[in-house]
Amino acid sequence: MGVRRVVTGHNNEGNAIFASDEIVEPTTLSLLPGAEFFQLWGADEIPTFPDAGSCPPHTTYFPPLGGYRFGIFTVQPDTEASMMPENFDIEAAIMEVEEKLPGMAEHLETDNPGMHTTDTVDYEFVISGEVVLELDEGAEVTLKAGDTVVQNGTRHAWRNRTNEPAVLVVVLIGAKRDT
Template sequence: MNKGADIRIPRRVVTGLKDGKSVFISDGPTPNAHRYDSVPGHLTSVVYATPARPSLPQDHAEQAPPKILITPEPGETKLMIVVFPPDSVFATIDPAAAFEEQAVHIPGLIQAFEADAPGMHTTNTIDYDIVLDGEVWLELDDGAETLLKQGDIVVQCGTRHAWRNKSGKPATMCFVLIGAERE
């Protein structure tokens, strides 16, 4: 049994048009949410994705299917919810098992993480990051850190960073990733 089974899967409501009227296209658990067996208390979920030039109405097909590539191309977006367990959990895991599981569920993103600097990563994205619950530290490549609490927002501009949960409770964050070109 997954020790993180009590983590709530995000509910996603998507609207669209039918016969010229607003309708609910879907309402239920995010289809690609994943609770990690290798990292108890960790959850990732891509809630929605858009192409570089979205059009309306949105297609009724699933926009964020399981195993979707996480890192967006320039102009594309991905909306994610991530639950970070305390860092003390990460200290007890099997890194190879975690990487294997994460490679299936967050492809593209997990490959951006540095093997010799746990948690540090860089992506070609501008991210709007919002702390929904708990607290988390944002660490930059020079060791500078800042504590973020519920309601705090970070605009992450393609820099090398890591998220650290130094508390004893889970932290939940919302990430909007916007693909960018690096010069």
């Protein structure tokens, strides 16, 4: 399922226009069966108005300091996410992650699947389903449709202990860590 992205801009006279209207298809990964990552918008620097309607260039999944990302991701039920085929090639799957979502793999903890830490402030909004946000030392909160969270560079993982996918809208902003 694609997501429609409508982008506004300005014409040569400075009037507001619809600069683009297109369907964005999700990125999928064999390492995360059923998960979908919709990379809707982002840049690696302070925002400018891209009046042509094209997404500003960005090189990594997580933004650098001053960069930002806007997207949607689906968290599959833990039972489905953990079902890897018997002959699953983990090295090939990690290479696929790096190819499709550059920079993501380096943030994932290999000894604790799903756990990761990024230098970002993240705004997440659950639009459907239910998901558990797990922090250090097992601290958890269950989030349902309509709930939001502001994530401030903390170590975390998303868990889905239900039988239905959870869908989150996310905005990631590259930030400077205090320590």
